[in-house]
Amino acid sequence: MTAPVSTSTSASERTGVRSVRRVGLVGWGAIGRVVGRAVAEGAVPGAELACVIDNRALGTEAPAPQLGFDEALAHCDLIVEAAGQAVVREWGERVLRSGTDLLIASTGALTDEALAGRLLATGPGRVYFTGGAVGGLDLLQAVREMGPLTDVRLTTTKLPATLEQPWMDEELLHRMRTATAPVEVMSGTARDIPVKFPKSTNVAASVALAVGDPGRVRVTVVADPGAARTRHAVHASGEHGTYRFEVEHLPDPGNPATSQVVPYAVLRSLAALAGKTGQIL
Structure with a gap:
């Protein structure tokens, strides 16, 4: 999913002409290599x-100039960040x-509400985030338009070594x-947890962005020595309904x-921004 958190319009969109996106990729790690x-x-x-x-x-090693x-x-006219929260804080604006x-x-950076506010207020470039390793965010965003979700909980389970x-x-x-x-290992809100686990809890931030309030999302981080797969379970409810999403992924x-x-979620978001048609956004 690609979720816009800014609404300014580019010159190419105003004229109805879409040129090829010239992409600058930040980070040549597990995510960046696949995307690049x-x-x-x-x-x-x-x-x-x-x-x-x-x-x-x-x-x-890189297939484009460094x-x-x-x-x-x-x-470039689009920068794709795949290098960690520090890059967003230092270079986003x-x-x-x-x-x-x-x-x-690295959506965890956006639970810093002061930073998110500055990014929203800065232009003329636009800022987007990708949902990454969790689904259902588009539905949570839609429900949020009808009224607030009163109970939102996320449980993330990973191998202990990845959480140290x-x-x-x-x-x-x-x-x-x-x-x-x-x-x-820890419980708290989606405002607190991504700061404590900057490389492991971007899902908490993505759920918070979809819900619209990091303080409303309660997060529990669990270390499980038997977790061959990373698990994320989201439970949300409000006056309009009750929702549950659970995913299990193989770790990189x-x-x-x-x-x-x-990285494939990032590629899908990039495809949406580049104008690919015939897909659910």
Whole structure:
């Protein structure tokens, strides 16, 4: 799913002419490699990979020139972020001020309401996020238009090693490392959890963006040594209905903190932005 969080209109849309999207990809990790190679091979009609931005020297590994951010903004009309929340915080507003659109994979950054507000207020570029590893967000957005969802809960279950964080004390780390059954690691709101798990809880932020209020979404993070698949279960209810979504994904073999499906969700969002027709948006 591609969900716009800004409503400004580009010159090409005003004139009815859509040109090829020149894409700058930030990050050459588990997500970026899949996205970058697919775009470079022509898998996304209407999009071409103009450059890759990464703080490591990639040499011939990248299928497009490796540029710095300032150079990329001069060559691209869409930046795809696949490198973590810090990139959104440091570069998001600058990208939008340049007139370049921004597609965010690390949605956890947007639970910082001050940052989200600044991104919404910045233009002429537009900001979008991709739902990543969870479904049902379009339905939650539709229900939200009828009235608030009064009870929204998300339970995320992952392998213990993928959830370890520098702030954890020895007691919690020991419980996680020696667990033989699921262990609740932390609970809180979608405003709090993505800050504590910046590489593992973008789903919490995506649900919060769909619901429209990070404080309304209660999140529980569970470490399970038997979790061969990453699980996300969403329960939501309001006066208009009750909704339940549950997904299980294989983790990416190179980065188990990320589900294998995430880069393909980014590609689908990119296809929507590039003007692909005949799909559900």
